[in-house]
Amino acid sequence: xxxxxxxxxxxxxxxxxxxxxxxxxxxxxxxxxxxxxxxxxxxxxxxxxxxxxxxxxxxxxxxxxxxxxxxxxxxxxxxxxxxxxxxxxxxxxxxxxxxxxxxxxxxxxxxxxx
Amino acid sequence: xxxxxxxxxxxxxxxxxxxxxxxxxxxxxxxxxxxxxxxxxxxxxxxxxxxxxxxxxxxxxxxxxxxxxxxxxxxxxxxxxxxxxxxxxxxxxxxxxxxxxxxxxxxxxxx
Numbered sequence: 066x067x068x069x070x071x072x073x074x075x076x077x078x079x080x081x082x083x084x085x086x087x088x089x090x091x092x093x094x095x096x097x098x099x100x101x102x103x104x105x106x107x108x109x110x111x112x113x114x115x116x117x118x119x120x121x122x123x124x125x126x127x128x129x130x131x132x133x134x135x136x137x138x139x140x141x142x143x144x145x146x147x148x149x150x151x152x153x154x155x156x157x158x159x160x161x162x163x164x165x166x167x168x169x170x171x172x173x174x175x176x177x178x179x
Numbered sequence: 180x181x182x183x184x185x186x187x188x189x190x191x192x193x194x195x196x197x198x199x200x201x202x203x204x205x206x207x208x209x210x211x212x213x214x215x216x217x218x219x220x221x222x223x224x225x226x227x228x229x230x231x232x233x234x235x236x237x238x239x240x241x242x243x244x245x246x247x248x249x250x251x252x253x254x255x256x257x258x259x260x261x262x263x264x265x266x267x268x269x270x271x272x273x274x275x276x277x278x279x280x281x282x283x284x285x286x287x288x289x290x
Binding site for chain 1: 209212219220221222223224227229267271272277278280281282283
């Protein structure tokens with residue numbers, strides 16, 4: 066298995082632009098997680114899905130952030146409009162089960178908003 | 180708010196030295212995990228502990244879960260440059276699906 070796939074690996078955009086991050090989880094995993102990592106705040110859970118349904122989005126910072134999972138093999142995280150404080154590394158992870166199960170992380174997308 | 184505090188935040192040591200990093204919380208967890216993250220990559224699971232007082236060994240790494248399941252430690256014997264990375268602990272509660280991550284300990288092992 067190729068593992069969790071994320072694209073793009075790097076994204077540089079100007080403030081106000083729309084940004085879309087993409088994730089393909091490991092086949093057969095029922096849970097998908099989106100995290101944001103910064104030096105100041107560490108690894109923060111933004112939202113997670115179970116069987117394509119959003120379960121907890123309490124970590125989504127603002128209405129500018131939205132996430133979708135149209136099918137079991139694809140998810141997107143969208144930021145519109147983007148701001149410089151959104152600059153971070155965004156990780157997608159998937160797991161077979163929920164709480165306490167091993168999460169398999171993708172390589173991350175490094176987002177820079179200028 | 181459930182928090183996992185990790186200490187130290189940063190550790191720089193010479194190859195061959197031993198070290199211990201800690202993960203503490205006021206909350207009880209049903210399980211606790213340790214991940215290692217290398218630059219430019221996502222975290223990778225090292226171990227999961229579920230029983231209070233449990234000790235697990237992975238080569239030169241020894242993991243312990245506190246008796247009350249509120250804290251954990253990671254001990255590395257004879258550290259090597261390949262151990263360099265960010266060590267994250269993550270706690271989970273039974274019945275809930277949100278895993279809480281600590282801020283991490285950044286370890287640098289000099290050759």
